[in-house]
Amino acid sequence: MAQPTPPIEHTGPAPRAGESIPPAPKPEPIITCRNVEKRFDGRTVLADISFDVQPGETMVVMGGSGCGKSTLLRCLIGSHTIDGGSIALFGRNIAGLSREDMDEVRKNFGILFQSGALFNSMTVAENVALPLREHTDLEPSTVDIMVKIKLELVGLREHADKFPAQISGGMKKRAGLARALALDPRVLFYDEPSAGLDPVTSAEIDRLIVDLTRKVGVTSVVVTHEMDSAFAIADRMIMLDKGRVLMQGPREEFDALRRLSPDEAANMTEEQRLVRQFLRGDAEGPITARKAATSYAEDLLGHLPHRAPSGPSVEATRTRL
Numbered sequence: 001m002a003q004p005t006p007p008i009e010h011t012g013p014a015p016r017a018g019e020s021i022p023p024a025p026k027p028e029p030i031i032t033c034r035n036v037e038k039r040f041d042g043r044t045v046l047a048d049i050s051f052d053v054q055p056g057e058t059m060v061v062m063g064g065s066g067c068g069k070s071t072l073l074r075c076l077i078g079s080h081t082i083d084g085g086s087i088a089l090f091g092r093n094i095a096g097l098s099r100e101d102m103d104e105v106r107k108n109f110g111i112l113f114q115s116g117a118l119f120n121s122m123t124v125a126e127n128v129a130l131p132l133r134e135h136t137d138l139e140p141s142t143v144d145i146m147v148k149i150k151l152e153l154v155g156l157r158e159h160a161d162k163f164p165a166q167i168s169g170g171m172k173k174r175a176g177l178a179r180a181l182a183l184d185p186r187v188l189f190y191d192e193p194s195a196g197l198d199p200v201t202s203a204e205i206d207r208l209i210v211d212l213t214r215k216v217g218v219t220s221v222v223v224t225h226e227m228d229s230a231f232a233i234a235d236r237m238i239m240l241d242k243g244r245v246l247m248q249g250p251r252e253e254f255d256a257l258r259r260l261s262p263d264e265a266a267n268m269t270e271e272q273r274l275v276r277q278f279l280r281g282d283a284e285g286p287i288t289a290r291k292a293a294t295s296y297a298e299d300l301l302g303h304l305p306h307r308a309p310s311g312p313s314v315e316a317t318r319t320r321l
Contacts, residue, residue, distance in 0.1 A: 089109070
C-alpha cells in the first residue's frame with residue numbers, strides 16, 4: 001500500500017487570494033564605490049565617484065584620455081589609496097587595509113593588463129601557473145591540469161610551451177587573461193583589452209569576455225575608450241570626464257543617446273552633448289570646442305569655419321554580443 005504523501009511545509013504565511021508573491025531580494029553589489037576622491041600633489045583627479053557593480057554583469061568604464069579611468073581602476077584594485085569616500089569589494093571596505101589583508105582580497109579578483117604583462121623568461125603555461133604556485137599548496141600535477149583548463153578557456157592550450165616573444169599581441173592578451181583566471185576569481189578587471197589589436201583580434205577578445213561571463217559567471221569591469229568593444233560587451237556603462245561621472249546607466253541608454261537625430265539632439269544639455277559626441281566619434285562638438293579654447297593652432301590661425309556635422313565620424317562595426 002502506497003504511503004501517503006507528506007504535506008508540504010511552508011516557512012512563512014501563504015499568500016492570500018489575489019496577492020502576488022514578493023520578488024526575491026536583490027543581491028548585494030560585488031563592488032561599491034561611494035564619493036571616491038583621489039588627488040595627486042593637490043590636484044584632484046577623481047571627484048565624488050559613486051557606482052555599484054552587480055554580480056555577473058559587465059561594467060564598462062569609458063572616457064577620453066586623461067579623464068581618470070585608469071586611476072579609478074588602480075583605486076579599485078588597491079594600487080592607489082583614495083583620499084576620500086570608500087571602495088568596498090565583496091562587502092569589505094579596502095580603504096586602510098593592511099598589505100596582508102589586501103593580498104587576501106586580491107585573491108578574489110584577476111587583472112588583464114593592457115600589455116598582457118607576461119614574464120618573457122617564462123612559457124605561456126608557466127605564466128599561467130605562477131599564481132597557483134605562489135598562492136596555493138596544490139600538487140604540481142594538479143597545477144598542470146588547471147593550467148590546461150585555463151588555456152583551453154582562452155584557446156591557447158596548444159601554445160602552452162611557447163614564450164611570449166613567439167606569440168602575437170592578441171595571443172599575449174589571451175594568455176594574460178588565462179593567468180588572471182588562474183585562481184577562479186569572482187571579478188575580472190580589464191585595462192584597455194582591445195588596445196593595439198587589429199579589428200578581428202579585438203572582436204575575438206570581446207567575444208571571449210562575453211563567453212567567460214556566461215560560462216564562468218565572473219563579474220567584469222572593463223576600462224576602454226574603444227566604442228565598438230564597449231557596446232559589444234557592456235551590460236552597464238559609466239562615462240568619466242575630468243575625473244567625475246558624467247553619465248552612468250544601462251547600455252541601452254547610451255545607445256539611444258548616440259542614435260538621436262540632430263533635430264532630437266538639439267535640446268540636449270551640455271553634458272548630454274558631450275557624451276553623445278564621444279559615443280559617436282563626431283569631429284565637432286563640446287569636446288573639441290573645449291580643446292580648441294586653449295589650442296595652439298587656434299591661437300596662430302584663428303577660428304576655423306563652423307560646419308554642421310552630417311553624421312558620426314566613426315560608424316559602429318560590431319553589434320551586441
